[in-house]
Amino acid sequence: MEEKVIYIAGLGLIGGSIALGIKRDHPNYKVLGYNRSDKSREIALERGIVDEATNDFKEFAGLADVIILTVPIKQTINFLKDLATMELKTNVIITDAGSTKGEIVDAAEKYLTGRPVQFVGSHPMAGSHKSGAIAADVNLFENAYYIFTPSTLTKTETISELEDVLSGLHARFIQIDAAEHDRVTSQISHFPHILSASLMEQAGDYANTHEMTNRFAAGGFRDMTRIAESEPGMWTSILVTNKEAVLERIADFKDRLDSIAELISHEDEDGIWNYFNNARLTRKEMEIHKRGGVESSFDLFVDVPDEEDVILQILELLRGTSLVNIHINEENREDSFGILQISFKNAKDLEHAQKVIAENTNYKVTIN
Template sequence: MKGRVFIIGLGLIGGSLALSIKNKHRDCIVMGYDINEEQTKLGKMLGVIDETISTIKSGAEKADLIIISAPVNETCKILFSLSNMNLKENVIISDAGSTKKEVVEAASILKDKGIPFIGGHPMAGSHKSGVSAAKPLLFENAFYLLTPQPHIDVSLIESLKTWLAGTNARFLTVSPEEHDYLTGVISHFPHIIAASLVHQAEKSSQSQQLIPRLAAGGFRDITRIASSSPQMWRDILMHNKDVLLTLLEDWRIEMERVKSLLQAANEKDIFSYFHDAKQFRDELPQKQKGAIHAFYDLFVDVPDYPGVISEITGYLADEQISITNISIRETREEINGVLVISFQTEEDRDRAMDCIKRQTNFDQTIGM
């Protein structure tokens, strides 16, 4: 497709959308704006965008497609500003936020002026942030939820999908309310639970000093999403408050159920509780991206000798395999420790497994 695309917000998501559009539509021009001017300049230098834009107005009035990749509060303000600009007649406006009801309500001001808005949420992310972390295939095989209002013509939705075809994402159309409930259940609420588990451990550590040391393994893994941006999760909770309050009440009832199982000491029912959970969890798709970005971890048993970690990372560097994080679990003299290496993609992890297997005799397992 030909035309001008304007990306407002050049972080990981906005930058990755820009790259996917540029790669698919070679004849289009991708313009970029970010409140942080350095991000905009970096985006141009890295080839993420074709043109830097100094004000939203100057970019929006030239655009055939506008994508807002900003926090929900800012998105609502931007939508109001756009409604007062002299936009092109056939422009399409979308966003990339993780909550939708309030954004779509804010976009109603565009409807009165005949400007189509189609809410969007590409459900993929990364451990990294900023435009320098942008990848054209960040959204490949991920779900991309669209939340058009009933008055939006189907042809406009198809046009947006064509613009976004380079994401290689799997598009689903849902209502804003359904979107917020779905993401509440499988993304927003789990982040609350992870944070609450960390708070509980922190309080317990005041009387049990061993807790931080013992929590360095599995506990740290199952609560890793609690390390996400506090500002982002504050905003998400505020904008999806009603859904999350309902889910918290459901959780209270579920915990009362567990409490009653323990009080009754019914071994059969307790077994069934964990068995049923295991069965449902094991049947979840393994190769499919979901609302929470996957963690591609590799656990390597390493002997305790000087330089073993740099040796392994050196092998990976030689084959240009990028890692996102690395940590060591309890290495003691004459006993194998565990090196935990995290990767951006499953492909990178598989390549790393093959590399380490060829270069060493160290045992490896993957995170589940």
């Protein structure tokens, strides 16, 4: 059986999870890791995520058949520049895991053209609120999109070879042009983070003069602003490396807000109704509920009474089922489906949970 050496630079949630996925299908591969912090390297070695680890990026680069850069975007670009000066294996495959692709692909073509290497941009569209090597999960990418953005350094066999290396991630591989990737993600990922942060900033200012704002915030507001807790440094990097597409989305949204403001101002009930109905129908047509995007999950809502041990009763029924998260909607339930919200990774677990709870309790169970 052919053995390969895989070098993963960045042993956080993404890099560590990729390493575990590679080891699942290719236990004979040697997985090497780079991380600047001692703690992440120690955890990665203790958990068997990597076989060896270093704090010197150059140390393992020349040994690798595949190099995967799972570090912030600007550092990825710097590492590509560094790789251009190193002695690497002929036809080594170099890829990354950045959330924007245009600047990374451009940098690879700028610094690596003329070298006997292969490069393809990558974006594994999965994540978690947890971070670091301690959070690495072999199932993190299961059924999630793993996007490849080819470059002029991508050969006919490059992507198929990478798909084989990454087969243990159980991801859904797809190819798209780097520029189109950045346009699409500006709409469904980057702009929503701006909107979420803006809502929180607005609500925070409003609460200074309307103190009940913070107490009543729940339900839809909570769901729309959850991603406002994302790491600021990462989002700063994403926005400045996808500036044009993001600014275009902001301008477009301003026009849409002006349109609904005009309808409200003129008390145009039919126009307002159509505004919400079009949004409802559009959402139903999108693949939002499929496990194919960032942090997507399958949610179950259970109306449970405020009684001792009722949550433990539900969890006991779900023993052996993999849960993503549990949330108790305990204050303002105006637009919540149920007081107990349980999130699952896949539809199979969701359907099992609904069946078990419905059969063993008299609680109302709703799938969203």
